[in-house]
């Protein structure tokens with residue numbers, strides 16, 4: 041099995057009481073004076089909430105920023121697709137919210153596998169995010185009195201979620217994009233769109249630049265800077281089908297892992313309970329139905345197996361099932377939180393009912409999300425005002441009208457809590473290399489609460505990194521700009537071109553997508569919602585086989601030094617294969633259930649996740665050991681000083 | 692229940708911005724009517740790559756109608772024949788068995804073709820960079836509830852802000868005008884007190900940039916509104932014109 045080392049991992053958490061740590065840090069950190077900022081270059085890779093907010097804020101401070109993204113415009117980063125909302129501890133509803141409660145809910149929601157100090161800081165800066173966005177002109181939903189409206193999300197008993205219709209991510213990203221555009225106009229940020237980072241360049245152990253491929257010309261280019269920030273999003277697409285955008289990938293995480301950055305908690309992935317079920321073989325992605333729908337929608341399956349069977353074969357319609365014959369299983373099992381239990385709990389409960397034979401839809405892999413009560417109670421127009429665009433989206437895809445018949449939903453992979461390991465300053469284990477947003481592992485432990493990813497991305501980019509990176513750059517003010525002719529750049533570029541040549545030369549028989557689908561099926565069956573030792577071991581052997589097939593039989597048409605969408609996909613799939621392996625390996629080592637990680641061997645009598653705090657209260661940090669070598673497992677111990685660690689209970 | 696159809700495709704292929712393009716025809720069987728339009732193109736590309744050919748290049752990402760990356764002129768309509776949706780949300784149940792479907796890129800002076808169906812829309816970013824923002828820095832901002840905003844205004848701003856920057860309005864317009872896109876951003880910000888401060892200046896600089904980039908004049912044909920997947924209203928153009936006049940007046 042994995043080699044484990046006991047090297048101490050230092051997260052650089054400031055001293056002092058929980059509520060004082062961030063203030064203490066800011067009071068004592070080093071800063072860069074305005075004249076010196078102009079002489080310092082920072083590369084920011086990614087223009088999602090995390091990348092765009094960081095690039096804009098660094099530009100405003102006076103740094104010289106180079107900002108990269110894959111899409112044709114920064115505004116199209118995957119963050120644009122977030123629907124439901126963003127959390128903040130404003131307590132505008134006077135319902136008992138506070139920074140501490142947001143912190144506590146996040147720690148508990150993460151099943152006690154996140155760092156206290158980071159999460160507290162996140163809750164602390166959450167309020168400034170809302171202020172910032174409103175000032176940018178983000179049109180959040182408002183009440184008739186003119187003040188901001190809130191809704192509830194899973195895992196919380198207060199209403200702290202701010203939203204802009206069902207398009208919160210879009211509006212927040214357009215806000216960050218507007219701030220970024222302003223800096224582009226001022227000349228402090230230079231944009232590189234349709235560029236894909238393919239490696240980081242290290243000089244004397246520090247991150248000093250990147251190698252990127254111009255996706256239009258296919259040419260490989262070099263970029264130098266004093267520090268590199270990556271905010272490239274999550275790796276959920278390792279599963280092929282997910283709620284992520286088609287271009288979302290984990291490649292930068294793998295590139296920097298291979299250069300020495302630790303990959304933390306890879307097995308912590310979130311399966312979202314409310315997605316539109318799979319329809320057929322040619323399906324390319326899964327569409328999320330926002331969690332906010334669980335505010336008013338009730339989840340059920342038939343109580344009787346005969347009814348479920350009749351529905352599957354088209355003999356009965358859901359509206360024909362009498363109220364008494366419906367099993368509102370979340371309300372039954374979790375009376376305190378009901379339909380608003382956290383995502384991992386809701387997903388597993390849906391799988392349990394479907395596996396037991398109560399599933400609906402033609403495949404039996406679906407449950408109902410029913411709005412009939414809400415429509416009766418609130419009226420159709422109120423429901424339409426709250427969820428209209430989501431209902432429309434559903435109808436266009438499924439060709440069913442959710443105002444008249446319940447929606448069908450099923451869990452799908454959605455978010456990755458694991459990611460690049462970072463310390464309190466968001467610095468990776470490589471000096472001068474920072475990681476923000478979904479790409480890092482920092483704040484959500486083993487399970488992320490709804491509406492907290494947007495909060496984290498913007499917290500990292502607007503309010504954390506612009507401070508912490510100065511603590512590093514303050515020591516770099518005498519470092520002149522680097523030439524990209526240095527041997528380190530030449531070497532890194534050569535490695536990248538060699539890899540592309542190797543891929544182009546295979547000229548095998550299988551398409552990139554067909555291999556990606558194979559990987560996805562293995563991931564879903566064995567590294568998905570229910571995991572066990574035998575299955576994970578099988579996954580490891582199967583992934584190795586697919587990897588071999590990939591590197592010997594993939595076919596990529598066209599040229600390497602030209603626009604080539606198949607090559608783009610192939611480079612990403614090669615990295616998903618590495619991630620799949622890491623996820624399975626990490627899941628195998630973590631012999632407990634926590635949050636989104638459910639090991640079937642470790643559950644309570646009632647089928648709930650069973651943690652083993654004595655043995656597993658740590659962050660697993662994987663260190664690359666070389667091609668075809670088993671990576672080393674390092675552990676960052678988690679110390680809960682300010683919260684009492686408990687078994688989660690949503691009953 | 693799942694149904695499948697056979698279709699003929701007439702697709703525009705072009706190597707680069709300067710190259711000469713042409714239609715090529717393809718045939719596809721067993722297309723599920725539950726598939727999305729882009730999944731149908733994926734099928735075609737799998738078939739092409741499977742026989743050693745280069746795939747048809749087209750832009751796409753979120754595949755749920757929000758990123759604005761997908762485009763395509765399908766049977767004479769930007770984003771295809773269905774109403775209020777983007778190409779990625781279009782489903783094959785909208786087409787008949789045996790039908791010929793014609794697919795072209797956005798064709799407009801402002802959006803040069805990169806390859807096949809992929810076009811360059813960076814001009815939209817340049818227009819936003821010219822003034823599509825509120826000029827504030829990060830931090831030091833008053834409380835979010837300090838200024839109440841009427842729900843009606845906020846909702847109206849939200850409607851304008853729903854623009855996904857896809858460019859269908861430009862592609863639909865015989866003049867190649869970007870007025871609907873520009874007016875959506877100008878309106879969103881002009882409707883909110885935070886954006887009102889710079890409203891006139893913003894309108895002026897965004898319109899100037901639009902003209903500079905070679906987009907055509909608006910002659911109120913209304914084609915943009917009819918084809919916009921997000922229902923952006925042409926009344927926004929009237930608001931833009933008011934802000935623009937106000938700016939002239941201030942000069």
Ligand SMILES: Cc1cc2nc3c(=O)[nH]c(=O)nc-3n(C[C@H](O)[C@H](O)[C@H](O)COP(=O)(O)OP(=O)(O)OC[C@H]3O[C@@H](n4cnc5c(N)ncnc54)[C@H](O)[C@@H]3O)c2cc1C
Nearest residue numbers: 086087088089090110119124125237273477478491493494
């Ligand atoms: C459908 C959906 C709905 C969601 N709803 C919510 C919600 O309501 N509330 C919530 O809090 N969270 C939600 N989430 C989660 C949240 O949207 C994401 O976690 C978050 O937006 C990630 O932001 P990011 O900035 O880290 O990365 P992203 O937005 O994914 O941005 C990644 C950026 O990196 C760039 N990039 C990637 N690789 C490279 C490379 N190699 N080279 C150059 N550039 C690269 C991309 O071009 C892009 O600009 C949702 C997620 C999904 C999928």
Ligand code: SF4
Nearest residue numbers: 854855857858860919
């Ligand atoms: S106004 Fe409509 S058509 Fe034009 S870019 Fe915006 S969403 Fe697309």
Ligand code: FES
Nearest residue numbers: 752754759761779
């Ligand atoms: S692919 Fe995002 S809008 Fe169509």
